[in-house]
Amino acid sequence: MSVEKETEEKIFEAARTVFQKSGFEGARMQEIADTANINKSMLHYYYRNKDNLFFEVFKAGVKKIVPQLLAILDKDIDLKTKIGEIVEFYYLTFKEDPQLPAFIIYEMNQNTTRFKSFVKDHGIVLPQSYIDQVNTAIQAKLIKNIPPKQLLMNIVSLCLMPIVAKNMVQMLFQFDDDNFQNFLNERRQIIPEFILAGIEYKEVK
Amino acid sequence: MSVEKETEEKIFEAARTVFQKSGFEGARMQEIADTANINKSMLHYYYRNKDNLFFEVFKAGVKKIVPQLLAILDKDIDLKTKIGEIVEFYYLTFKEDPQLPAFIIYEMNQNTTRFKSFVKDHGIVLPQSYIDQVNTAIQAKLIKNIPPKQLLMNIVSLCLMPIVAKNMVQMLFQFDDDNFQNFLNERRQIIPEFILAGIEYKEVK
DNA sequence: GTCTATATAACGATAGAC
DNA sequence: GTCTATCGTTATATAGAC
Known part of the structure; x- marks a missing residue:
């Protein structure tokens, strides 16, 4: 019933922002989590690892x-x-x-x-x-x-x-x-x- | 009297190679040292830190x-x-x-x-x-x-x-x-x- | 100047409680 | 699904012997 974006989508959007700004090597999982306003471990829950998340973006x-x-x-x-x-x-x-x-x-x-x-x-x-x-x-x-x-x-x-x-x-x-x-x-x-x-x-x- | 390149120049050339290939964030000081065929601590002796070395390149x-x-x-x-x-x-x-x-x-x-x-x-x-x-x-x-x-x-x-x-x-x-x-x-x-x-x-x- | 050894910090990733 | 705490690794950088 939530009108907020789903967590997975929030993560993806944040990842897009951070990866596009800093590149794969320069991007930090913590910064993606902060940008998405969620806990860092959620990144791994939804996307398993940095490579995966990056590849989606x-x-x-x-x-x-x-x-x-x-x-x-x-x-x-x-x-x-x-x-x-x-x-x-x-x-x-x-x-x-x-x-x-x-x-x-x-x-x-x-x-x-x-x-x-x-x-x-x-x-x-x-x-x-x-x-x-x-x-x-x-x-x-x-x-x-x-x-x-x-x-x-x-x-x-x-x-x-x-x-x-x-x-x-x-x-x-x-x-x-x-x-x-x-x-x-x-x-x-x-x-x-x-x-x-x-x-x-x-x-x- | 050596006809070989000076250490400092060898480091610079290796840094150029590695930084241009991998970018600042992706580059590794160890890889630069390996490419230059010298000890890693020499990088810091001649260029103090990664930022400095990068900026020269x-x-x-x-x-x-x-x-x-x-x-x-x-x-x-x-x-x-x-x-x-x-x-x-x-x-x-x-x-x-x-x-x-x-x-x-x-x-x-x-x-x-x-x-x-x-x-x-x-x-x-x-x-x-x-x-x-x-x-x-x-x-x-x-x-x-x-x-x-x-x-x-x-x-x-x-x-x-x-x-x-x-x-x-x-x-x-x-x-x-x-x-x-x-x-x-x-x-x-x-x-x-x-x-x-x-x-x-x-x-x- | 050059080496070995190590300090220090940051990062990705996971375990486990709730 | 979400959190806290922490593991294991790797990175830059430095200390100190030679």
């Missing part, structure tokens, strides 16, 4: 980033629209959860195994439809010649890098938090324009 | 990435040449030291203070000459309208992101190490072309 993070990207790439829509959707999706996702991409990318470099099982379980594959779409556009001379994976790498780089390197960017550009958020917001328009010009995109009439 | 890393970028930005050369030099500089630097950018970017997000003292000591500032150069090119209609900081963000994103997200990229694109290196090599040409088209760069005759 990690998996949830990957799920928030990767499948949606692949789904957009697989959509039967114009390339221009597709690029716009990716930029918007990442902008909105990381506005809510700014530490997520740095967390996932860093932890994946630390331990590839963690991700491999995830890829296997969820059938994570770059959609062939996207590859075909880009190659077709190239042959039709609608865009200039660029390998589809390179194009995707460019799109994702432009979206993620500023957020992954937040402190570095703020420091070099002397941005406070407001300036930084405005900078990101400005990119919602700049990135699609930049990419479309970069591939010399020509509209289909 | 961190500072050296920042020095390898930031001042050179600012120096290129400040050069009195054509914008096209400038972009090409940045791309080449980062490609060559990270071919030798692939874990460096992820290390610096991650640790900077963990602890801004570490970097602030560095910025202060080294007078790290985005050169006004670069800002002026871009704005002048925009007014002369040589490139399309884009804030100079946004353009720089794009350049750096395209160079660094694939290396920072190495494992993620390899996984999603199903690249082995050779494929990945070829992918990066291919970008030496693709990135400058993409950027110049992206800003609709027009050569000065």
